[in-house]
Amino acid sequence: MALSYKxxxxxxxxxxxxxxxxxxxxxxxxYTEALAELNLAPKDVVTVTGIGCWGKADDYLSxxxxxxxxxxxxxxxxxxxxxxxDLTVVTLMGDGDAVTIGGNxxxxxxxxxxxxxxxxxxxxxxxxxxxxxxATTPLESKTTTSPxxxxxxxxxxCFLAEAAGANFxxxxxxxxxxxxxxxxxxxxxxxxxxxxxxxxxxxTYFGRFNVHPSPVNMMNWLKEKAIPVQKYRELPLxxxxxxxxxxxxxxxxxPDFYTTYRRINGGKKxxxxxxxxxx
Amino acid sequence: xxxxxxxxxxxxxxACVYAALDAxxxxxxxxxxxxxxxxxxxxxxxxxxxxxxxxxxxDEIGSIAAIIGASAAGQKSYTATSGPGFSLMQENLGMxxxxxxxxxxxxxxxxxxxxxxxxxxxxxxxxxxxWGTHGDHxxxxxxxxxxxxxxxxxxxxxxxxEKYRIPVILLGDEVIGHMRESLTIPEADKLEIINRxxxxxxxxxxxxxxxxxxxIPAIPPYGTDYIVHISSSCHDESGYSxxxxxxxxxxxxxxxxxxxxxxxxxIQVEWFGPEQADLTIIAYGAISRVAKQAVINAQDKGxxxxxxxxxxxxxxxxxxxxxxxxxxxxxxVPELNLGQIVHEVERxxxxxxxxxxxxxxxxEILIPAQIMEKIEEVLK
Numbered sequence: 001m002a003l004s005y006k007x008x009x010x011x012x013x014x015x016x017x018x019x020x021x022x023x024x025x026x027x028x029x030x031y032t033e034a035l036a037e038l039n040l041a042p043k044d045v046v047t048v049t050g051i052g053c054w055g056k057a058d059d060y061l062s063x064x065x066x067x068x069x070x071x072x073x074x075x076x077x078x079x080x081x082x083x084x085x086d087l088t089v090v091t092l093m094g095d096g097d098a099v100t101i102g103g104n105x106x107x108x109x110x111x112x113x114x115x116x117x118x119x120x121x122x123x124x125x126x127x128x129x130x131x132x133x134x135a136t137t138p139l140e141s142k143t144t145t146s147p148x149x150x151x152x153x154x155x156x157x158c159f160l161a162e163a164a165g166a167n168f169x170x171x172x173x174x175x176x177x178x179x180x181x182x183x184x185x186x187x188x189x190x191x192x193x194x195x196x197x198x199x200x201x202x203x204t205y206f207g208r209f210n211v212h213p214s215p216v217n218m219m220n221w222l223k224e225k226a227i228p229v230q231k232y233r234e235l236p237l238x239x240x241x242x243x244x245x246x247x248x249x250x251x252x253x254x255p256d257f258y259t260t261y262r263r264i265n266g267g268k269k270x271x272x273x274x275x276x277x278x279x
Numbered sequence: 280x281x282x283x284x285x286x287x288x289x290x291x292x293x294a295c296v297y298a299a300l301d302a303x304x305x306x307x308x309x310x311x312x313x314x315x316x317x318x319x320x321x322x323x324x325x326x327x328x329x330x331x332x333x334x335x336x337x338d339e340i341g342s343i344a345a346i347i348g349a350s351a352a353g354q355k356s357y358t359a360t361s362g363p364g365f366s367l368m369q370e371n372l373g374m375x376x377x378x379x380x381x382x383x384x385x386x387x388x389x390x391x392x393x394x395x396x397x398x399x400x401x402x403x404x405x406x407x408x409x410w411g412t413h414g415d416h417x418x419x420x421x422x423x424x425x426x427x428x429x430x431x432x433x434x435x436x437x438x439x440x441e442k443y444r445i446p447v448i449l450l451g452d453e454v455i456g457h458m459r460e461s462l463t464i465p466e467a468d469k470l471e472i473i474n475r476x477x478x479x480x481x482x483x484x485x486x487x488x489x490x491x492x493x494x495i496p497a498i499p500p501y502g503t504d505y506i507v508h509i510s511s512s513c514h515d516e517s518g519y520s521x522x523x524x525x526x527x528x529x530x531x532x533x534x535x536x537x538x539x540x541x542x543x544x545x546i547q548v549e550w551f552g553p554e555q556a557d558l559t560i561i562a563y564g565a566i567s568r569v570a571k572q573a574v575i576n577a578q579d580k581g582x583x584x585x586x587x588x589x590x591x592x593x594x595x596x597x598x599x600x601x602x603x604x605x606x607x608x609x610x611x612v613p614e615l616n617l618g619q620i621v622h623e624v625e626r627x628x629x630x631x632x633x634x635x636x637x638x639x640x641x642x643e644i645l646i647p648a649q650i651m652e653k654i655e656e657v658l659k
Contacts, residue, residue, distance in 0.1 A: 013519060046501050048348075051511075058508070059520050064501045066351060067510040067520070068344065069374050075341035079348025079356070080501065082332050083306050087352065087502050105344075108337040258332075265327035 005032035008042055010062045017056060019127075021207075021215025023174035023200030024054055027121055028061075030177055031090070034184040035063070045088045048077040050097035052128045054121040057092045071102030074109040074118065081116050085258050088188060089116040096126050099155050100135035110164035113192040115256035119184060120157055120195060123202035124210075131205025142209040157197045162250045167192030169250035173199040173222040176246065183248070192256040199226070199244065280328045284464050291429040291455040292317035292359075294462055295385055296325065298433035299357050301470055304383070305331035306356040308345035310338055310364060313397045314453040315387040318359035339364035343371040347380045351509055353500025355437055359385040363394060365404055365411070372446055373412030374511045376534065379444040379488070379496055381475060383436045386448055387456040388564075388615075390642040399642030400453035402564055402615040408448050409593050415531055417538040419545060420448040420593040422563040423455055427462040432590070438473040439545060443537055444495055450592060452615070454565035454644055478505060488530075489516040494537035538594060545591055548599045552578070552585030558658055559607040561600065561624055563589040566613050566645055573650035584654055595623050604630040609657050613637040613645050633657075 009032060018024045035045060045063040049055045051070035058065040064087075068076045073091040081089040098106050098120040109118070125143050126132045133143040133150045136157060140149035161169045168190040170183040180198060187194035201207055201218035211221050225243050227235065232245035255263075283297060295318055299307075307322040323333040331354070336342040339360055346356035360368065365386045375382055388404050390396035404411075408420045419439055421432045429451065436447040478485060478497040482504040488496045499505045508518030513530065515521035538545065552574040562570040567588040577584040587603045589596055604610065604624070609632050612621040621636040628634055637653045639645045 010519070043504055043506060044502060046352075056520075058510075062506060064506060065508045065510075065518075066348065067508075067512060068347075069370055069511050072340060072344040072371065075336065075344030076348040076351075078334070078336075078341075079306070079308060079345035079350075080352045081348075082334060082345075083349035083352035083354040083356070084500065084502055104337050105341050108341070261327075261332065 003036040003039060005029060005036050008032040008035050008062055010060055013059050016060055018053060019204045021201060021203040021218060022053065023123065023198070024057065024121065026174040026177055027054070027119065027180065027198050027200065028057055030181040031092070031119060031184055032061070033181050034188065038185055038188060040088055045090065046080055048073045048080065048089060048091040050093050050102065052094040052096050052126065054092055054094040055097060071097050071100070072105060073097055074102060074105040077116050078109055078112070078114050081114055082258055085115070090188065091116060091118045093118060093120050095120065095122045095124065095134045095136040095157070099157055099160060103135065107160065107164040110161045110166040110193045110195070112257040113165060113167055113254055115191055115193070115258060117184070117187045117194040117196065120197045121200045122157055122197055123200045123206055124154070125202055125206040127202050127205055131202075131209070141206070143205065158195065158249050161193070161195040165193070165254065166195050166250060167252045167254055168194035170195070170248045171197040171199070171244065172246045173226050174201065175219050175222040176226065179246070186248070190251070192254055280325050282467065284466055286461055286463050288459060288461050289426060290317060290457060290459050291423065291426045291451060292387065292457065293321060294426050294429040295359070295433045295449065296321040297464065298430040299383065299437065300325055300329060301467065302355060302434045302437035303472055303474070304355040304357050304437065305329065306334070306346060306349040306354040307331070307358065308334045308336050308342045308349065308356065309358045309360065310336055310342050312361045312364045314389055314456050315359040315361050315385065318385060339367035340371065343368040343375070343382070343384070346382050347371060347375050350380050350382050351501060351507070353502070355381070355441070357383040357385065359387065361387050361389045362391045362404055365407065369411040373414060373416060375446040376412070376416045376418065378509045378511060379498070379534070380446070380509065381440040381444050382446045383433065383440055384446055384448045385433070386450055388450065388452040390640070396642040398453065400565060400615060400644055401640065401642070402452055402566065402619070403640070404450065405592060405616065405619040408450050415535070417445065417535050418448065418593050419443070419445055419538070419591070420450045422450050422590060422592045424564055424567045424588060424590070425455065425462070426458060426460045428590070429455060430462055430464060434470060438471065441475045442473045442495070443541065444475060444498070445538065450564070452565050486516040487518045488514065490533065494533050494540070542594055545594060546596045546599070547590040548596050549588040549590060550585065551588060553583065554585070555606060556585035557583040557608045558611060558654060559603045560584065560586045560611045560613065560650070561589065561603060561620065562586060562613055563592060563620065566615060569645050569647055570613060570650060572647040573654065576647055576651050577654055582654060582658055589620070592620070597627055600624055601627050601630070604628050604632060607632050610634045611637060611650070611653060611657060613650055613653070615639055615645065
């Protein structure tokens with residue numbers, strides 16, 4: 001029997017706690033649809049989360065789950081995946097978890113090329129604690145801890161992952177829901193470290209202070225900002241700074257960590273076998 | 280690898296690795312730090328030979344996170360560190376207690392605070408082992424006093440961790456970790472190895488944190504038909520977040536109860552010297568060896584002294600220490616810190632004998648003559 005996204009939702013835990021206009025619900029739908037279309041049984045998938053709005057996602061899921069401490073999802077996930085390579089491991093992190101408090105684990109998981117998928121929801125601020133700035137908040141944006149504008153530039157999450165060695169790097173937005181689902185599927189299927197960055201609206205805080213408090217206007221803003229990667233690369237620099245590229249940015253075939261470890265160190269699960277499940 | 284058996288001659292840190300492998304460990308996640316690095320090095324060498332994995336993480340926060348993940352995925356997992364790394368591990372140590380994920384953390388204590396004297400011994404992390412992570416929580420910590428005990432207590436640490444689903448700290452020190460002496464490694468079939476219990480109920484409707492009268496959950500690794508939801512947030516029996524006051528209270532009370540009611544199984548001490556003595560020394564780790572020599576020297580001088588050696592540090596050996604307080608005319612607690620276990624002894628002292636502390640924090644070990652001098656001062 002074909003699986004539906006509903007097979008991955010824990011109905012008893014719904015409705016969710018996210019604000020009206022938040023992108024998290026759309027990403028949760030895309031993630032669960034991707035799992036269903038890949039026909040992965042909930043028992044064979046471990047969803048690893050951190051702390052924050054998006055870190056609450058595990059509570060709405062019926063997959064195996066690990067809800068860890070703030071910023072450490074990738075370190076927990078590295079242990080889970082390395083101890084049992086047969087599992088499909090997906091980490092759900094916000095911009096705080098992934099590249100602010102957890103930045104060290106992020107670059108090293110990408111460098112090691114651990115065979116897992118990171119779905120990073122980037123809403124440019126810490127929503128859960130009341131809209132403070134994170135390491136992706138754009139320069140001069142207003143947040144509750146930068147009332148006059150933030151004095152630090154933000155990270156480009158995809159560029160960071162690429163520079164650190166990730167095998168698969170993609171960016172999209174919650175406005176592009178079908179592309180989002182397809183990129184998650186491709187990320188899960190691609191061996192090695194896969195990053196899908198999802199630009200997501202936070203009308204409650206980031207939007208209200210910097211763009212617009214209306215969810216509809218935030219969606220339109222995402223649509224205007226997002227430029228397909230081929231087209232983006234042809235834009236003049238000034239225009240690139242006003243937009244971001246969406247689509248597949250990096251696709252490489254560097255062997256994943258476990259396969260390389262076994263090739264070099266041996267063991268019963270030898271080099272030729274490695275982590276062959278493609279997930 | 281060829282498993283050594285019978286009488287061997289090795290370092291305490293080496294003995295820990297052989298013991299971890301004998302206990303069934305398959306996963307090490309760590310960050311090298313003096314004076315524990317030999318544990319990382321030998322683990323890197325041997326684990327692939329038993330189909331295990333040595334994973335060198337980017338820091339100690341990631342190290343303990345990785346072994347928590349690996350343990351949840353079904354592999355017996357361990358790490359080794361020293362003071363600065365132990366400090367970095369504290370948050371996730373609490374997570375392992377709260378989410379009931381078994382692991383063994385070997386802390387080879389060195390002089391601190393901060394970077395301190397990296398190659399010199401200390402016993403300054405005793406209270407950190409008990410209270411370093413935030414919130415009310417139980418913990419188990421064992422203190423080896425010999426290379427033999429590095430082996431025996433590492434096996435025991437895995438067993439207790441698996442049995443009670445709690446992190447167990449092997450709280451060694453630089454002296455024991457780097458000391459070489461002989462030990463006897465038992466035949467493999469003579470070792471008692473305990474593995475975590477698995478659920479006997481059907482997978483449908485399974486709640487990972489539902490316990491029976493033993494208060495210990497039966498949680499399988501990820502990947503079986505059972506859905507396992509592990510959480511650092513307050514959770515009910517399903518493992519999903521639940522923030523009701525009664526849920527928070529029930530969970531933390533049970534975590535304490537599963538340890539408190541098994542203290543007899545967990546707590547180990549050793550008495551040394553005459554059964555009845557004027558002065559009882561209470562000591563642990565490297566200093567308990569020095570104290571043994573001091574007891575012998577005191578006897579030679581006609582002084583009445585014995586030793587209560589604490590092998591399990593946490594939970595604290597309340598009953599055994601009370602027995603010492605009841606019988607002795609004075610108590611002496613020598614430690615390589617400014618007095619940590621001595622406060623636990625004072626806490627229990629409704630019996631009246633004066634409790635004396637003997638401290639050394641200069642990175643050198645207390646020697647028998649120093650303990651002897653204090654004994655003579657107290658018994659004068």
